[in-house]
Amino acid sequence: MERDGQLESIWQSEIKHYGQAQTDVTPNKEVVIVGAGITGITCALMLQKKGINSILVEANNMGFGTSGGTTAHLNTFFDTPYFQVIKDFGLESAKLLANGAMEVHDIIKDNINTYQIYCDYSTRPGYLFSLDESQDEELEQILEGHRQVGLDTFEVDNNPFGIPSVRVVEIPNQAQFHPLKYLRILLKEFINLGGLFLEDCRVTSVDKEGDDIVATTTKGNIISKHLVYATHIPPGRNIMHFRNAPYRSYVMAVKLRSGNYPEALGYDMFEPYHYYRTHNIDGEDYLIAGGEDHKTGDVDNTTDSFERLESYLGMHFDIESIAYRWSSQFYEPADGLPYIGHLPGSPDNVYCATGYSGNGMIFGTLAAKTISDIISTGSSDYQDLFSPSRVKPMAGLNNIITEAGSVIKHMVVDKLAVSKIVSLAELKNDQGKVVKYEGDTLAVYKDAGGVSHILQSDCTHLYCTVNWNQAEKSWDCPCHGSRFDINGDVLNAPAVKKLKNISELL
Numbered sequence: 001m002e003r004d005g006q007l008e009s010i011w012q013s014e015i016k017h018y019g020q021a022q023t024d025v026t027p028n029k030e031v032v033i034v035g036a037g038i039t040g041i042t043c044a045l046m047l048q049k050k051g052i053n054s055i056l057v058e059a060n061n062m063g064f065g066t067s068g069g070t071t072a073h074l075n076t077f078f079d080t081p082y083f084q085v086i087k088d089f090g091l092e093s094a095k096l097l098a099n100g101a102m103e104v105h106d107i108i109k110d111n112i113n114t115y116q117i118y119c120d121y122s123t124r125p126g127y128l129f130s131l132d133e134s135q136d137e138e139l140e141q142i143l144e145g146h147r148q149v150g151l152d153t154f155e156v157d158n159n160p161f162g163i164p165s166v167r168v169v170e171i172p173n174q175a176q177f178h179p180l181k182y183l184r185i186l187l188k189e190f191i192n193l194g195g196l197f198l199e200d201c202r203v204t205s206v207d208k209e210g211d212d213i214v215a216t217t218t219k220g221n222i223i224s225k226h227l228v229y230a231t232h233i234p235p236g237r238n239i240m241h242f243r244n245a246p247y248r249s250y251v252m253a254v255k256l257r258s259g260n261y262p263e264a265l266g267y268d269m270f271e272p273y274h275y276y277r278t279h280n281i282d283g284e285d286y287l288i289a290g291g292e293d294h295k296t297g298d299v300d301n302t303t304d305s306f307e308r309l310e311s312y313l314g315m316h317f318d319i320e321s322i323a324y325r326w327s328s329q330f331y332e333p334a335d336g337l338p339y340i341g342h343l344p345g346s347p348d349n350v351y352c353a354t355g356y357s358g359n360g361m362i363f364g365t366l367a368a369k370t371i372s373d374i375i376s377t378g379s380s381d382y383q384d385l386f387s388p389s390r391v392k393p394m395a396g397l398n399n400i401i402t403e404a405g406s407v408i409k410h411m412v413v414d415k416l417a418v419s420k421i422v423s424l425a426e427l428k429n430d431q432g433k434v435v436k437y438e439g440d441t442l443a444v445y446k447d448a449g450g451v452s453h454i455l456q457s458d459c460t461h462l463y464c465t466v467n468w469n470q471a472e473k474s475w476d477c478p479c480h481g482s483r484f485d486i487n488g489d490v491l492n493a494p495a496v497k498k499l500k501n502i503s504e505l506l
């Protein structure tokens with residue numbers, strides 16, 4: 001199975017290809033769902049189960065986006081802690097959020113039971129641990145927030161991951177699964193119920209014609225009554241790009257000499273935090289640990305992020321070997337909660353679901369429930385809490401201003417900072433760089449065999465200059481997180497057009 005980067009995740013290595021997609025059909029359907037990750041597949045199945053004929057359209061293959069690069073912890077607490085949600089949105093909203101998390105756990109368990117899905121699901125306790133006094137102050141606030149929303153949480157003596165901690169708290173009844181084994185069956189059930197699944201089909205624009213939505217795709221037009229952007233961030237140009245900041249996070253699956261693989265989920269309290277779980281694949285146990293998050297396109301050498309993660313893990317675990325390493329993308333919402341519902345500035349029946357932080361297994365499923373309820377009944381219990389048009393608390397406004405400043409810096413300063421080269425021979429093999437060459441600014445990657453892959457360096461979304469990502473061998477835009485492969489093809493929205501490939505013109 002393909003993913004949006006060069007490195008292979010532990011999940012995708014096991015599931016090679018889905019291979020059941022229908023192709024070359026452009027029918028009229030009631031609902032078009034764009035993007036086959038957890039949000040799109042779950043939403044498509046929920047709609048089809050309600051008898052609403054739907055088509056799921058995916059630019060690449062199932063699990064190509066972050067759902068294929070996730071670590072698939074299933075939590076009842078989130079990156080934005082409940083105490084913060086209480087402060088910014090009020091206690092009732094925080095309780096509704098906690099209720100949403102519980103509801104998602106039931107939905108996932110119900111799907112697993114109903115469809116007999118063998119996806120290595122297991123219920124596990126989660127542990128949050130502070131490693132110094134300042135982290136402990138936040139942990140104290142988290143405990144209080146959990147108490148207020150009624151989420152069972154208590155102090156324990158030991159950290160099951162063996163990391164020396166100031167304080168450890170346990171949150172029972174968290175869970176984990178193999179994300180692609182789960183999604184593959186949901187997709188199969190969607191198709192069994194008469195849903196259509198189109199792979200290798202990118203939606204490039206959406207217009208309103210009378211009461212209809214017309215989606216222009218690379219395989220022709222599709223007409224529908226509703227359209228759901230389940231693309232992790234909606235493509236094209238819209239306000240969601242100013243309310244969400246794209247980040248990359250780094251993951252390793254390692255073998256341990258100790259043979260100690262606790263059946264638990266773990267999180268420290270650094271900013272960004274490290275996250276831990278274990279998984280058994282084909283009789284082999286792995287510790288899966290992640291962290292070292294940074295803004296997309298904002299670091300010079302992404303391989304350093306893996307080195308930092310490895311050396312941090314080496315301080316706490318006796319690593320025998322690294323079996324997998326990969327990175328993936330997520331979106332930080334300005335005010336801490338996802339945006340799920342009508343996409344502002346678009347026709348009435350166009351919806352988006354974005355801003356999940358590192359909690360998209362839960363929020364993706366909750367988005368599917370919210371949007372499928374709005375489409376089928378006209379409303380959802382969660383529509384106000386997650387409304388993309390909501391008025392933001394002050395904290396959110398500050399984040400929006402900071403992000404806008406960062407985008408402007410990248411639009412202007414990055415273009416001036418490009419170094420000149422007189423010959424492509426100045427680049428080393430397996431090196432990528434944005435360079436001034438014979439008067440043009442180009443994104444050039446010279447591969448391991450010495451072949452240059454030359455692209456125009458302006459992102460096709462809003463023309464910021466892309467940056468080289470050595471670890472995933474991609475060109476990443478620091479403004480809104482669009483990513484492209486070495487041939488210029490789109491890896492991540494919001495871009496819908498590829499980078500101009502200059503090599504092909506030579």
Ligand SMILES: Cc1cc2nc3c(=O)[nH]c(=O)nc-3n(C[C@H](O)[C@H](O)[C@H](O)COP(=O)(O)OP(=O)(O)OC[C@H]3O[C@@H](n4cnc5c(N)ncnc54)[C@H](O)[C@@H]3O)c2cc1C
Nearest residue numbers: 035037038039059065066067070071072073203359360361
């Ligand atoms: C390293 C990492 C670890 C994480 N771990 C966890 C975790 O433990 N627990 C948790 O709850 N969350 C976790 N998350 C977050 C979670 O994985 C994501 O939020 C979630 O997978 C997003 O799912 P999605 O379906 O919305 O998007 P995606 O899975 O990204 O799917 C979007 C799909 O849309 C397609 N697409 C894009 N544009 C178009 C277009 N124009 N036309 C057609 N198709 C298009 C893409 O090809 C892609 O397949 C993690 C995130 C990262 C980065």
